[in-house]
Amino acid sequence: MIKKVIEEGATTRREFISTMSALGVSGLSPNSLLAQTQMPQRPIPGKGEMLPVVGLGSSKVVSQISSNGIDPLAAVLRALRDSGGRVVDTWPRNPENDAGLGQVLSAPDLRDSLFVTTKIDRVGKEAGIEQFRQTQRLYRRETIDLVQIFSLIDLDTQWQNLKEWKAEGHARYIGVTVSEYNLYEQLEEFLGRETPDFVQMNYSITERRAEERLLPLAEDMGLAVLLNRPFMNGAYFRRLEGRTLPEWAAEFDCESWAQFSLKYILSHPTITCVLTETSNPQHMEENARAPLGRMPDATARARMRSFIDQRSL
Numbered sequence: 001m002i003k004k005v006i007e008e009g010a011t012t013r014r015e016f017i018s019t020m021s022a023l024g025v026s027g028l029s030p031n032s033l034l035a036q037t038q039m040p041q042r043p044i045p046g047k048g049e050m051l052p053v054v055g056l057g058s059s060k061v062v063s064q065i066s067s068n069g070i071d072p073l074a075a076v077l078r079a080l081r082d083s084g085g086r087v088v089d090t091w092p093r094n095p096e097n098d099a100g101l102g103q104v105l106s107a108p109d110l111r112d113s114l115f116v117t118t119k120i121d122r123v124g125k126e127a128g129i130e131q132f133r134q135t136q137r138l139y140r141r142e143t144i145d146l147v148q149i150f151s152l153i154d155l156d157t158q159w160q161n162l163k164e165w166k167a168e169g170h171a172r173y174i175g176v177t178v179s180e181y182n183l184y185e186q187l188e189e190f191l192g193r194e195t196p197d198f199v200q201m202n203y204s205i206t207e208r209r210a211e212e213r214l215l216p217l218a219e220d221m222g223l224a225v226l227l228n229r230p231f232m233n234g235a236y237f238r239r240l241e242g243r244t245l246p247e248w249a250a251e252f253d254c255e256s257w258a259q260f261s262l263k264y265i266l267s268h269p270t271i272t273c274v275l276t277e278t279s280n281p282q283h284m285e286e287n288a289r290a291p292l293g294r295m296p297d298a299t300a301r302a303r304m305r306s307f308i309d310q311r312s313l
């Protein structure tokens with residue numbers, strides 16, 4: 001039945017999630033009473049492929065390879081994999097670190113269990129091609145699951161590159177990223193003329209502007225959505241320091257401030273996967289538990305917003 005729902009692929013994400021919930025398998029429906037033990041997955045719209053809803057933003061732990069070695073990255077990726085996750089978002093920058101990342105991605109137990117993304121952040125067609133070839137070589141992968149243009153840099157030139165790599169089978173999916181409000185207008189304009197497979201944007205309980213136009217647009221266009229900055233790159237935790245979680249957070253099985261933001265994000269039906277950046281395997285496990293158990297419904301989401309807004313968090 002689940003396979004049939006996915007294959008028919010005619011549903012919106014809202015319909016898909018409510019159908020899964022009616023079948024008793026999602027656990028993502030608001031106020032579900034089902035005890036969930038496996039990380040839920042959501043479909044890449046129209047592609048017949050599912051992705052687990054929590055992933056790793058690897059920038060921080062990869063940037064520490066030259067000083068700390070590859071073991072911390074391997075530990076955090078195994079924590080993700082053992083928690084049922086697959087998505088690892090990357091951004092190639094330093095060849096020494098990226099070679100270490102490639103070594104970990106090629107470990108026999110990880111090689112086929114991850115969905116690996118990369119980004120292009122160069123100006124000029126040849127520079128983009130050069131960066132992608134180096135990524136393929138250092139990551140030891142001919143085909144990258146998702147290639148994205150970082151923060152819309154040299155958008156039109158790199159978009160042509162990405163389309164060629166997809167046609168040649170070097171990229172399974174292609175997309176674009178933003179992580180700041182000041183790129184939203186340019187992203188909307190791009191989505192008016194092109195249809196990427198994925199769009200990545202910032203969205204959280206404290207940065208909610210994507211709810212207004214971008215997320216409805218992504219839903220209408222049937223795009224997969226990756227989320228960045230779930231914790232404002234750590235600023236969220238600094239703002240909440242010394243504050244205790246409200247008792248009512250237990251009504252949607254929320255154990256921590258990290259899960260408070262993640263449950264808010266993942267109770268939006270348009271999100272495919274949220275990327276949480278961490279170099280700590282315990283944090284990875286805690287983040288991976290966020291979609292388990294009950295999720296906030298519309299009333300609880302309004303209460304969460306008001307809690308954050310009243311305290312100017």
Ligand SMILES: NC(=O)c1ccc[n+]([C@@H]2O[C@H](COP(=O)([O-])OP(=O)(O)OC[C@H]3O[C@@H](n4cnc5c(N)ncnc54)[C@H](OP(=O)(O)O)[C@@H]3O)[C@@H](O)[C@H]2O)c1
Nearest residue numbers: 057058089177179228229230231232233234258277278279
């Ligand atoms: N334009 C773009 O394409 C773009 C821009 C920004 C980000 N991104 C993507 O988004 C990913 C996420 O980055 P972000 O900036 O959005 O960071 P973030 O996930 O909002 O925040 C990361 C910070 O939160 C801490 N943290 C994570 N889980 C925690 C937990 N359970 N408890 C306490 N602290 C926790 C981490 O520290 P610990 O290491 O101590 O856990 C780290 O300092 C990036 O890695 C990247 O993949 C893309």
